Amino acid sequence: MQPKLRDIAKDLGVSTATVSNALSGNGRVSVELRDRIRAKATAMAYSPSLQGRALRTGRSGVIGLILPDISNPLFPAFAQSIEAAAEKVGYGVLIADSHGNTDGQNDALLRMMRQGADGIVIIPRRGTRMKDLGLPVAVVDTPSTPENSASADHQDGGRIAAQHLQDLGHKKIALIADSRNSSVQNDRIEGMKEAMNPDTEYCVFWQEDNRRLDFVSLVAEGYTGFIATSDLYALSALTQLQRGGISVPGLASVMGFDDLAFSAAIAPSLTTLAQDTDQIATHAIACLTAQIEGTAPVQKVVVPMTLIKRDSTKAAPET
Amino acid sequence: MQPKLRDIAKDLGVSTATVSNALSGNGRVSVELRDRIRAKATAMAYSPSLQGRALRTGRSGVIGLILPDISNPLFPAFAQSIEAAAEKVGYGVLIADSHGNTDGQNDALLRMMRQGADGIVIIPRRGTRMKDLGLPVAVVDTPSTPENSASADHQDGGRIAAQHLQDLGHKKIALIADSRNSSVQNDRIEGMKEAMNPDTEYCVFWQEDNRRLDFVSLVAEGYTGFIATSDLYALSALTQLQRGGISVPGLASVMGFDDLAFSAAIAPSLTTLAQDTDQIATHAIACLTAQIEGTAPVQKVVVPMTLIKRDSTKAAPET
DNA sequence: CACGATTGATAAAACGTTTAATCAACCGAA
DNA sequence: TTCGGTTGATTAAACGTTTTATCAATCGTG
Incomplete structure (x- = not known):
């Protein structure tokens, strides 16, 4: 059986109130007694009943x-x-x-x-x-x-992503997002748009209507950069491109968001924006x-x- | 303030014990009163304090x-x-x-x-x-x-996986696992070994020492089938092969375990063994x-x- | 020396529930 | 009528803690 406050109290011949005060440091207890009680408590491996405390204080922890x-x-x-x-x-x-x-x-x-x-x-x-x-x-x-x-500053993340691809010289960029229902994805897309140079072409592809995008033909249309709002979609794009014989990053660059579990493990490893x-x-x-x-x-x-x-x-x- | 047992009791002019009994169906309460109490309880949107109950019964829920x-x-x-x-x-x-x-x-x-x-x-x-x-x-x-x-029956899962590739005519199969420290992975590998035909060549590659496997050169050695103990490693293999110009499943088949979030979304979609x-x-x-x-x-x-x-x-x- | 302030500790109530013990009332049977 | 048994409800204790109010003792000060 777990030791209770009463057990400590009885052992030391004091009241439970004193023990409680000594442990919490709340009431007035002499330093000497306080230390004695605390020592005893640790010796008995006392740990307060969260339930008892919860009932009294109204806080469950x-x-x-x-x-x-x-x-x-x-x-x-x-x-x-x-x-x-x-x-x-x-x-x-x-x-x-x-x-x-x-x-x-x-x-x-x-x-x-x-x-x-x-x-x-x-x-x-x-x-x-x-x-x-x-x-x-x-x-x-x-x-x-x-x-x-x-x-995280998702919008700024979007800006950084767009900037990164543009710095690498990409002029036609596809932005891939899942659903307009996510504020996070919206903010990321918004940030990307903001950071676009006037001479950069870009288009947002929303996947919410479940149509599978054909990334290979997008490359045929001249897209060389792909930014997905999640590594999951980035992975989807990356594998689809690879399967279509389009080398990544040779012919197209792909990046995503969130640094998911697989992102470092795939080939090529995925450039991504991580949140702390x-x-x-x-x-x-x-x-x-x-x-x-x-x-x-x-x-x-x-x-x-x-x-x-x-x-x-x-x-x-x-x- | 949330209604308590006492509130119901006071409202109906009965004791809290009776209310408790009526709600739990434990003690002896007349059917008529019981129903009246229950009606009142739902009307007041009563929900018992888990803390109070926990303290008394010793069960926290x-x-x-x-x-x-x-x-x-x-x-x-x-x-x-x-x-x-x-x-x-x-x-x-x-x-x-x-x-x-x-x-x-x-x-x-x-x-x-x-x-x-x-x-x-x-x-x-x-x-x-x-x-x-x-x-x-x-x-x-x-x-x-x-x-x-x-x-899940991981060992049997291993058997099914090995059987699947052999049914497809694969004669030289690489088994990929992460760590010997996982009973699950061990059982899966064990099952695969069990199901191997005498004329099937296979080898287990443990990744625990963090050496990156070169799947492309394994294909050069004649491996056509790859079974990983997790979709994560399967993905790693699949992308590496694709990157190396080896068509999956054209030249090599890859399968994994657990049907992770990405497994259906990649190209080609991943054959896998799922647990319920x-x-x-x-x-x-x-x-x-x-x-x-x-x-x-x-x-x-x-x-x-x-x-x-x-x-x-x-x-x-x-x- | 007397009195108010401070210190160190305790007693008791409270949190909301469950349940064992109790009790009154009623019923049927001897 | 009287008594054991059943029914329907209540009383009171208990779970383990925190906290307020109380109390005795000690201390400082005028």
Whole structure:
């Protein structure tokens, strides 16, 4: 049986209140007794019952993490970072999958509240207005989302990507995105457009209507650069080109976003823009704990994305 | 403020005990009163405080999920399945990352216990002996792990894979695995070996020493079939071959395991062996709840893997 | 020396639920 | 009528912690 406060108290002949005070440093306890109690506590490997504490204080020591789709290859990295950051400040992490839709998202929120989460980190669906839950929330999305608490600078990432290909001499660039429903992808595309020189030709290809793009014929049309809003689409493009006999990066350069698990492992390795998930997670958690513990609010933060140059981008071929 | 048991009780002029009994169906309450209480409860949108209940019953309603490495591309699918299965039976899921090592795994276990998890689902590191924690545990690994509770039949998956390529006429097959430290990979390789015909040449290439394999020169040596223990390595092989000008599946067939997120999206799409994570998760959760609630123990289960034929495997080229 | 302030510790209540023990009322049977 | 048994509800304790109010003792000061 785990030792309780009472056990320590009885052993030392003091009251449980004193023990509690000694351990938390809250009330008034003489230094000598405090040390004696703390020593005893560690000796007995005492660890407070979170349930008892939760009942009394109304705080469970758990935060909820709501992801639009756990199986999205980017989110594992986030989940890992969030878990690490939360653990560092003594919180557990409860996960929920919103199955990509708004209903699921609300269900998940409700479930988390029932479970007694002290706060929520959420990566929202586009267009979901975070109504006030009476619960601290940290939103991780894009800087253009008003409620956003911490995120990468996706728009600037877009700029960097477009700049990179143009610096390499590419004059006709295809931008590949999945769905207009993602604020992140929109911001990335927006950034790319912004950084385009007046004499650069480009076109955005949205894949949301599920039509498969034919990248090989795009090359025939003169495209030499491809920027996808995710490494997943970049991979799709890259393999399709290779299969069509188009050398990457010899005849076409391909780059993506997020530095997914496979991106370094493929041939050619994929040039990509990475976000610092650790930093974002740490900040999101800081925002949350500030709200929970009522300390000074933390500034929103926007973390720059960094270009990882690999082998899939090269100077444009001579025409 | 959330309504409490007392609020319902006061409103109806009964005792909190009666309300509790009416809602749980445990004690003795007249049918009429029971219905009246239940109606009132739903009308007030009552939901019991998990903390209060936890303190009294000693059960928190959350289970812990410990993953060796969240960023491994297979685990998201698992996490999602586990979360769904747990939610269905009313449990929340607390995640922890064991950072791939045994110490991290023990830390994670301890943290989960402190957090008051009622049980643990763990995907263990190879060779970790699950010491008795005094806490229900469900292990998800491979059938060859003695403590395993639910898993795919990885060995049989290996057999199916080897059979598939041999059926297509491949005579010289390269088996690609990452690390001997994974029971799963070992079982898959073992199954492949088992299914090899006497006249089939094959060789196992372990990548654990981080040497990059040169798949192109393997083709020059006469290999026409490649089976990787993960789609990740299969992808690596596939792109390397394509880059080297070797047509897949024209000159070489490539297949992998686990049907990762990208596997259907690449060109050619990847033939792979998939595991039914939902079924495995449901069963793992069933094992756990059986232990937690002290009901009849659930049989261990081994779920067959299914071959997903796509475009990366084809009949071996004529020699 | 007396009195207010400070220090060090305790007692007791509270958080919201479940459950064992209790109790009153009613019923049927001897 | 009386008594054991059943029914329907209540009372009170318990889970483990934190915290407010209380109290005794010591201290400093006028």
